[in-house]
Amino acid sequence: MHTLEQLQQRAIEIIDAQNYLSEPLSLYEPIDYGMRQGGKRIRPLLCLIAAELCGGDISQAEPAAVAVEMLHNFTLLHDDIMDCSPLRRGKPTVFRKFSQNKAILSGDAMFACAFKYLLQCDKEVIPQLAETLTRGAIEVCEGQGFDMDFENRRTVSADEYLQMIKLKTGVLLSTALRLGAITAKADTKTLNLLDTFGKYIGIAFQIKDDMLDCWSDLDTFGKVCGADIIDRKKTFLYITALETATPDQRQELLSLYEDSTLDKDEKIQKVRAIYEQLSVAQKAQKAVEKYNSEAFEALEQIDIAPQRKATLIEVAKKLIDRNK
Amino acid sequence: MHTLEQLQQRAIEIIDAQNYLSEPLSLYEPIDYGMRQGGKRIRPLLCLIAAELCGGDISQAEPAAVAVEMLHNFTLLHDDIMDCSPLRRGKPTVFRKFSQNKAILSGDAMFACAFKYLLQCDKEVIPQLAETLTRGAIEVCEGQGFDMDFENRRTVSADEYLQMIKLKTGVLLSTALRLGAITAKADTKTLNLLDTFGKYIGIAFQIKDDMLDCWSDLDTFGKVCGADIIDRKKTFLYITALETATPDQRQELLSLYEDSTLDKDEKIQKVRAIYEQLSVAQKAQKAVEKYNSEAFEALEQIDIAPQRKATLIEVAKKLIDRNK
Numbered sequence: 001m002h003t004l005e006q007l008q009q010r011a012i013e014i015i016d017a018q019n020y021l022s023e024p025l026s027l028y029e030p031i032d033y034g035m036r037q038g039g040k041r042i043r044p045l046l047c048l049i050a051a052e053l054c055g056g057d058i059s060q061a062e063p064a065a066v067a068v069e070m071l072h073n074f075t076l077l078h079d080d081i082m083d084c085s086p087l088r089r090g091k092p093t094v095f096r097k098f099s100q101n102k103a104i105l106s107g108d109a110m111f112a113c114a115f116k117y118l119l120q121c122d123k124e125v126i127p128q129l130a131e132t133l134t135r136g137a138i139e140v141c142e143g144q145g146f147d148m149d150f151e152n153r154r155t156v157s158a159d160e161y162l163q164m165i166k167l168k169t170g171v172l173l174s175t176a177l178r179l180g181a182i183t184a185k186a187d188t189k190t191l192n193l194l195d196t197f198g199k200y201i202g203i204a205f206q207i208k209d210d211m212l213d214c215w216s217d218l219d220t221f222g223k224v225c226g227a228d229i230i231d232r233k234k235t236f237l238y239i240t241a242l243e244t245a246t247p248d249q250r251q252e253l254l255s256l257y258e259d260s261t262l263d264k265d266e267k268i269q270k271v272r273a274i275y276e277q278l279s280v281a282q283k284a285q286k287a288v289e290k291y292n293s294e295a296f297e298a299l300e301q302i303d304i305a306p307q308r309k310a311t312l313i314e315v316a317k318k319l320i321d322r323n324k
Numbered sequence: 325m326h327t328l329e330q331l332q333q334r335a336i337e338i339i340d341a342q343n344y345l346s347e348p349l350s351l352y353e354p355i356d357y358g359m360r361q362g363g364k365r366i367r368p369l370l371c372l373i374a375a376e377l378c379g380g381d382i383s384q385a386e387p388a389a390v391a392v393e394m395l396h397n398f399t400l401l402h403d404d405i406m407d408c409s410p411l412r413r414g415k416p417t418v419f420r421k422f423s424q425n426k427a428i429l430s431g432d433a434m435f436a437c438a439f440k441y442l443l444q445c446d447k448e449v450i451p452q453l454a455e456t457l458t459r460g461a462i463e464v465c466e467g468q469g470f471d472m473d474f475e476n477r478r479t480v481s482a483d484e485y486l487q488m489i490k491l492k493t494g495v496l497l498s499t500a501l502r503l504g505a506i507t508a509k510a511d512t513k514t515l516n517l518l519d520t521f522g523k524y525i526g527i528a529f530q531i532k533d534d535m536l537d538c539w540s541d542l543d544t545f546g547k548v549c550g551a552d553i554i555d556r557k558k559t560f561l562y563i564t565a566l567e568t569a570t571p572d573q574r575q576e577l578l579s580l581y582e583d584s585t586l587d588k589d590e591k592i593q594k595v596r597a598i599y600e601q602l603s604v605a606q607k608a609q610k611a612v613e614k615y616n617s618e619a620f621e622a623l624e625q626i627d628i629a630p631q632r633k634a635t636l637i638e639v640a641k642k643l644i645d646r647n648k
Contacts, residue, residue, distance in 0.1 A: 027469030078432060082425040101406040104428060105468055108402060111435055112461035119455050127450040131443050137436035144429055145351030 001052055004311050011045040014062050015069055030098045030106035031113070034073045037089050042319070043068045043172055047180035049311050050194055053304060056184020063120035064129060064179040070114035071133065072172055075140055077107035082148070111137065121183055128182045136175030143167025154254070156234045158243055162203060165236075170202025193298045200295035201316050204288045208320055210235040211284050214272065216323060226268035232257050236287065237280050238271075244278050292320055325376055328635050335369040338386050339393050354418045354430035355437070358397045361413050366643070367392045367496055371504035373635050374518055377628060380508020387444035388453060388503040394438035395457065396496055399464055401431035406472070435461065445507055452506045460499030467491025478578070480558045482567055486527060489560075494526025517622045524619035525640050528612045532644055534559040535608050538596065540647060550592035556581050560611065561604050562595075568602050616644050 020032040044065035051061035080093040095103035146164040150156045177194040213228045228235050253274050344356040368389035375385035404417040419427035470488040474480045501518040537552045552559050577598050
């Protein structure tokens with residue numbers, strides 16, 4: 001077994017070691033650019049961890065780890081177009097740096113390349129791996145579809161929001177874990193429990209992300225604080241506030257969110273004030289803990305010696321307890 | 325064995341019989357719309373024909389036939405955005421009818437759904453099928469990448485053009501044939517020969533398409549005649565003309581193509597006049613015949629009784645001898 005640091009190192013190495021360039025360069029350069037933006041490589045890491053947890057060899061899981069990172073980056077290329085995001089990790093997004101058409105086409109090719117990497121795994125497990133990657137991709141698209149729908153609705157329920165982030169964020173973590181476990185020939189029960197673990201960790205992770213966007217400071221988080229409020233995002237905080245507000249508070253929050261004449265900082269301060277009146281931070285923290293424990297309950301049920309689970313527990317804690 | 329009419333009927337039926345709708349509707353409605361635009365269903369048809377040609381059962385090939393049509397339609401959704409095409413088969417394109425973001429996202433989901441259908445095939449052949457669909461998708465993206473590059477170049481050689489249309493048009497025909505043949509457990513030699521057949525037929529088909537765009541009349545072809553000239557497309561005709569023109573003719577053609585002040589009909593007439601001076605139609609027809617015979621040579625080498633090849637020969641002739 002490897003330590004978390006070793007696996008983290010390996011995850012970064014295998015993504016960096018690939019050659020993403022080929023002809024035509026106009027197709028492959030944006031792919032190369034997207035794959036070399038750094039980042040924590042959480043999904044490949046989870047894939048390797050799951051493989052070891054299930055008694056497999058990480059070298060067997062490596063093509064699957066590249067595949068899931070490819071799939072993740074494909075969704076980023078297209079999401080950035082849909083959200084008109086100019087920057088990602090401080091650098092121009094692919095559609096801004098190259099062009100929109102190139103970001104569409106290179107994203108498509110990345111999706112296909114994810115399968116190309118996956119098919120380098122042991123032939124025996126290909127059908128199961130392909131099924132997992134396919135379902136993961138479909139569910140991520142569904143999550144993005146719900147997210148787009150929610151933008152055009154005045155209110156969204158907390159349940160709807162949780163379902164959406166499970167698809168949009170949780171599913172890729174589950175997919176990463178499941179792929180790794182499949183390469184280690186894990187049984188169905190283990191696969192399903194890892195799936196559940198990934199989905200709940202994903203939900204907890206996203207709620208934490210909503211909190212960090214609202215309350216952390218720019219220097220630590222690396223993003224402008226309160227961006228979700230300015231972008232009128234229906235976050236867990238906003239939805240929770242609306243669901244627990246008095247009619248007056250509710251009206252104020254709805255008006256504030258829609259007011260485009262207000263100074264940005266003032267708007268953020270006023271929304272935060274309502275959140276504080278309604279103890280939204282505490283409620284969000286409680287939700288993080290709830291989904292976190294649901295995740296760990298699933299993990300406990302996996303019939304594997306506890307010490308084999310240590311790395312996964314460690315990484316999940318880091319994802320949830322982060323302050324950036 | 326079935327007749328071509330029976331297989332054509334079946335190809336249409338299986339595409340029509342699928343339920344493409346699910347939640348969120350905003351994701352699946354554009355897919356349903358795209359898949360129900362009709363058309364000749366050539367790719368699913370080729371898939372079924374190849375399965376029978378190789379002694380397989382068409383019912384085994386049906387999920388693969390749906391998969392290849394899904395893949396084809398995914399490329400149409402994204403190509404129409406990239407080309408800003410308002411209409412397809414006389415109806416608004418998906419990005420015009422829904423929105424650009426929906427066309428991107430639904431296209432992505434279609435790509436994933438192509439794999440979902442493919443995975444319904446016999447498990448034993450899944451690795452081979454998945455590899456074929458993956459390679460097909462990558463090559464189609466490469467073809468589209470070259471096509472986009474060519475738009476920004478003043479000249480493109482005939483060889484470059486042929487390589488591009490092989491990827492953009494030929495590969496999907498090859499993929500369709502190969503998928504069908506794999507479900508019938510065809511050997512590698514047969515698969516490769518069908519591949520070659522599909523690619524050459526694709527090239528011949530595209531050159532024929534360029535000819536029809538230039539010379540057929542609106543009523544027969546269903547598109548505005550001369551659209552490629554107005555869109556400044558570097559077609560086989562344009563490239564052939566440039567390669568065989570005198571310096572004066574070459575200069576005239578280049579200027580005409582770039583002139584945006586000229587009346588459309590006048591422009592089309594003048595470009596056509598140059599094509600006629602240079603016998604471009606005859607040269608194009610010769611190229612169609614050349615690639616057509618190369619395709620048939622490959623087909624002849626397949627070690628299967630000639631009567632089993634009759635349906636494929638019949639459909640290929642229809643694709644090439646069409647006048648719309």
